[in-house]
Amino acid sequence: EAGVAQSPRYKIIEKRQSVAFWCNPISGHATLYWYQQILGQGPKLLIQFQNNGVVDDSQLPKDRFSAERLKGVDSTLKIQPAKLEDSAVYLCASSTGLAGGTDTQYFGPGTRLTVL
Amino acid sequence: AQSVTQLDSQVPVFEEAPVELRCNYSSSVSVYLFWYVQYPNQGLQLLLKYLSGSTLVKGINGFEAEFNKSQTSFHLRKPSVHISDTAEYFCAVSRNTGNQFYFGTGTSLTVIP
Numbered sequence: 001e002a003g004v005a006q007s008p009r010y011k012i013i014e015k016r017q018s019v020a021f022w023c024n025p026i027s028g029h030a031t032l033y034w035y036q037q038i039l040g041q042g043p044k045l046l047i048q049f050q051n052n053g054v055v056d057d058s059q060l061p062k063d064r065f066s067a068e069r070l071k072g073v074d075s076t077l078k079i080q081p082a083k084l085e086d087s088a089v090y091l092c093a094s095s096t097g098l099a100g101g102t103d104t105q106y107f108g109p110g111t112r113l114t115v116l
Numbered sequence: 117a118q119s120v121t122q123l124d125s126q127v128p129v130f131e132e133a134p135v136e137l138r139c140n141y142s143s144s145v146s147v148y149l150f151w152y153v154q155y156p157n158q159g160l161q162l163l164l165k166y167l168s169g170s171t172l173v174k175g176i177n178g179f180e181a182e183f184n185k186s187q188t189s190f191h192l193r194k195p196s197v198h199i200s201d202t203a204e205y206f207c208a209v210s211r212n213t214g215n216q217f218y219f220g221t222g223t224s225l226t227v228i229p
Binding site: 003004033040041042043044045048056091093101102104105106107108109110 | 120125147148152157158159160161162165167206208210211216217219220221222
């Protein structure tokens, strides 16, 4: 089965510009996650969707970050305007959503964002 | 609140030697524990997970981990490492309600020929 797809793989922008990332989860997976992984740190959950509803966005900087999952499948994460500290790898993951905390999450390859 | 501590940021080890990567967690509720591996320029991949039952969990690629509730630890072990095991390893915890993951800061394993 196809894995989690993300694009682009790499993005370089200047501060105050906007950027968007796209994620296509594994077919049939109800839960979708966006993580931010800063160099030298573990992934930090930004937002979690169950189908097209938001389950948790407590760590999403809502003044500049937004995410949507229209139709409960693909998702986009946007940053506007970007800051230097947003430089990181943005990981998308999906899971079936059937097993709560025991779910295995399947990760995409990530998008490496560099803000100059 | 949950937190995950990986004390060793870097672990160099010679090929065919054993390795242990340490993970400690803190939580006031029951948790599930996971180890993920991240190869260079790739996404994270599940190695193994502890949900309940036997405290010794076997995963892919010859890795295993032991859940120790009294020491709140979930250390990852492999009796003989290969060059291909060179990667970043992340310990993670989730609660038994909801499925938000809390990741540790990772341990970089380098296998030396």
